[in-house]
Amino acid sequence: MGEARKPNRLINARSPYLRRHAYNPVDWYPWGEEAFRKAREEDKPIFLSIGYLACHWCSVxxxxxxxxxxxxxxxxxxxxxxxxxxEEHPHVDEYYMRAVQLMTGTGGWPLTVFLTPDLKPFYGGTYFPKEPRYGLPSFRQVLEAVVQAWKTRREQVLAEAERIDRAVRESFAQWSRQERVEPSRRPIEAAFDQLVMLFDDEYGGFGYAPKFPNPGYLTLLLRHHHLTGDAVALRMFRKTLDAMARGGIMDQVGGGFHRYAVDRAWRIPHFEKMLYDNALLIQVYSEAYAVTGDPEYAETVRLTVDFLRRELRSRCGAFCSSLDAESEGVEGLFYTWTYDEIVSAFGGGVGERVAAFFGATVSGNFEGGRNVLFRAGRPEELASALGISPEEAIRVVRRRLLELREARVRPERDEKVIASWNGLAVSALVSAAVHLGERSYLELAVEVLEGATSALYEGGRVWRYWLDGRGDVEGRLEDYAALGNAALDAFSVTAKDRYLDLALRILDAVSERFVSQDGRLLSSPCDETGPHSGLQEDYEGVLPSGATLTFLLAAKAFHATGEERAYKLSERALATCGRIEDEPLAFPFLVANLPLLGRDSRELFVAFESGDPFEHVRAAISSFQPYTVIVPVDRRSLPEPLRNVAQDKVVVQPGPTYYLCEGFSCRMPTNDPGLVAKMLSERG
Structure with a gap:
């Protein structure tokens, strides 16, 4: 037997992803001054590799x-x-990803970048194979070329590093001019026109392959339909949701969505599962159910929430960040099936019908003759084989396959509890609770919020993540704002003072920690130093940006309290993204929510002295109302922040009493929730 390999210094890293590399023969350093000093002292370039635990090609x-x-x-x-x-250092990833995109025109993970000792990038890419293939040089060839360039063309390399660093900073700075943005419908209309051009009419979604869910685009479509009644927007929205829910990008057995599909038809996914994707899609499908009443959307929400509850709960009560794409070193092994496995699970003719329903064949549609399951058949076909209703037939089949799958070796879980992703999950669960009428989702949202707050909020500051009993790395703007939003959303249906207080304390912390001396809203704390400090977000991808989350937190806080400081912060967040009228798809989540400060916005104060605030809200909100801010007013103990706007919101017995307002100018109060629902539906 060979000698056991000794661990490198990553054995002491907190990140599970870094610890995965602890027994590499590579003399790895974590990101920090020790590595930077060594590079300066030895006059060596830095080889920077960025990835995350769930990433398949990172593992390869x-x-x-x-x-x-x-x-x-x-x-x-x-x-x-x-x-x-x-996930531990998103600002580092953001900066060097932009550098590689400018150098190569593409990006992704693993991110491979070569830096000068002063941390300026001069060459990079993503995955490089061990041997030349896929039209790529081998990793060894890349290393040897960089070594040769550093030795023989140093001045040229340093000049290139200066040029790239300058280009990266200029690319961020082009959005940094402060411009007043009018919170109107116009950018939504412009964004919709662009989405029509990108839409895949045959399979839904946007573009071709690989194909991502793009919850920001979907959010835009539904809000455009809400404001205008545009049937085309709703058709695009529903076609995409139907294709995803029935495709292989959704785990048809255990629920939850994989990160993206490699094909145009949504059938073959990259198998990693991320908390943020599933949180955002719970929100999208909940809203879809509120608009359409389609039970398939409600079932998709239920399956996804069940997945989060079953597979991502942390011991602190919040959610862990992701599940790996691989198990036993094989991508997708946990999630895929042979034809014989499915047939034998049910026996004979029934098994064959189940295999046909999920598109499984003897030869398979994935590597090694295995099958990614997708909805190829109609539920009625399963029902006739099992002699039960279509809905029950699908549940029975899923339950049996899930039982069998639970015996397999599971993908590794990244145990990090990330502040912003948990904030998104809480907000999504509150939305699902209201739209589906599921109290258990509200209970779960509160448990996650309590767990996340206990783990991640300390002394007025928010940690980026929690792991092994403690928080680490101060949060970015998105972490503060998402947690604040979660607290405000929880307050809207529980009326618990401490959630309102938490939201407002975080709002103040954002103003103190992230607004620069020249009034810009930064993505990292103002006192952060280093080459990647002082930057603003200039677009949002799959996730809403910190600026968007700040706008949502501040705008909703303003509607709830009338406080000027909240309104000013919402305007500052908008000004940070001053070019959205020219390029609305750069910030789809922000554009979709712009009317929250415009003439389409409203406040609904729900005054009560007894009963359950969740039920009071549910009684009145029977439709999709994205620009109506719910403010519960418990007359038994009115929170101080609500006194300016809610002091006169009294209960007309027997209560509860509803006050529908626009710009704090209110209609006559009513105790009739049906009348409130009618008034809410009068105008988009």
Missing amino acids: MERESFSDEEIAKILNRHFVPVKVDR
Whole structure:
């Protein structure tokens, strides 16, 4: 037997992704001054590798290259190798991803970047194979070329690094001019026109392959339909949701969505499961159910919430960040099936009908003759085979397959509890509770909020993540604002003072920690130093930006309290994204929510002295109302922040009493929730 390999310094890292590399022969450093000092003292370039635990190609590169002794010798001799978890240091990932995108026109993970000792990028890419393939050079060839360039063309390399660093900063700065943005419908209309051009009429979604869910685009479509009644927007929205819910991108057995599909038809996914994707899609499908009443959307929500509850709960009560794409070193092994496995699970003719329903064949549609399950048949076909209703037939089949799958080796879970992703999950669960009338979702939302707050909020500051009993790394703007939003959303249906207080304390912390001296809203704390400090977000991808989340928190807080400081922060967040009227799809979540401060916005004060605030709200909100801010007013103990706007919102017995207002100018109060629902539906 060979000698056991000794661990490198990543054995002491907190990140599970970094610890995965602890037994590589590569002499890894975590991101920090120790690595930077070594690079300066030894005059070596830094080899920077950025990834995350659930990333399939990150795992492939770790096995192929970072475990290879010869590759390790080159890295250790000629570079200072640095490994970064993008979820731990998103600002580092954001900066160097932009650099690679400017250099190559593409980006992704693993992110591979070569830096000067002063941290300026001069060459990069994403995944490089061990041997030349896919039209890519081998990783060894790349390393040898960089070593040669550093030795023989140093001045040219340094000049290139200066040029790229300047280009990255200029690309961020182009959005940094402060412009007043009118919170109107116009950017939504402009964004919709662009989405029509991007829409895939055959399979739904936007573009071709790979295909991402794009919850920001879906949010835009539904709000455009809400404001205008545009049937085309609703058709695009529903076609995409139907295709995803029936495709392989959704786990047809255990619920929840994989990160994206590699094909145009949504059938073959990349198998990692991220908390943020599932949180945002719970919100989208909940809203879809509120608009359409389609039970398939409600069932998709239920399956996804069940997945979160079953597979991502942390011991602190909040949610862990992700599940790996691989198990036993094989991508998708946990989630895929052979034809025989399905047939034998049900026996004979019934098994064949189940296999046909899920599109499974003997030859398979995935690697190794295995099948990614998708909805290829009609539920009625299953029902006739099992002799029960279509809805029950699907549940019975899923339950049986899930029982069998639970015996398999599970994908690794990243145990990090990330503030912003948990904030998104709480807000989504509150939305699902209201739209589906599921009290258990509200109870889960409160448990997650309590767990996240206990783990991540300390002394007025928000940690980026919690792991192994403690928080670490101060949060970014998105972490503060998402947690504040979660608290405000929880307050809207529980009337618990402490949630309103938490939201307003976080709002103040955002103003104190993230607004620069020249009035810009930064993505990282103002006192942060280093080459990646002082930057603003200039677009949002799958996730809503920190600026968008700040706008939502501040706008809703203003409607709830009337406080000027909240209104000013909402305007500052808008000004940060001053070019959205020119490029509305750069910030789809923000554009979709702009009317929250415009003439389409309203406040609904729900005054009560007894009973359940959740039921009081549910009685009146029977339709989709994205621009109506719910403010519960418990007359037994009126919170101080509500006194300016709610002191006169009294209960007309027997209560509860509803006050529908526009700009705090209110209609006559009523105790009739049906009348409130009618008034809410009068205008988009």
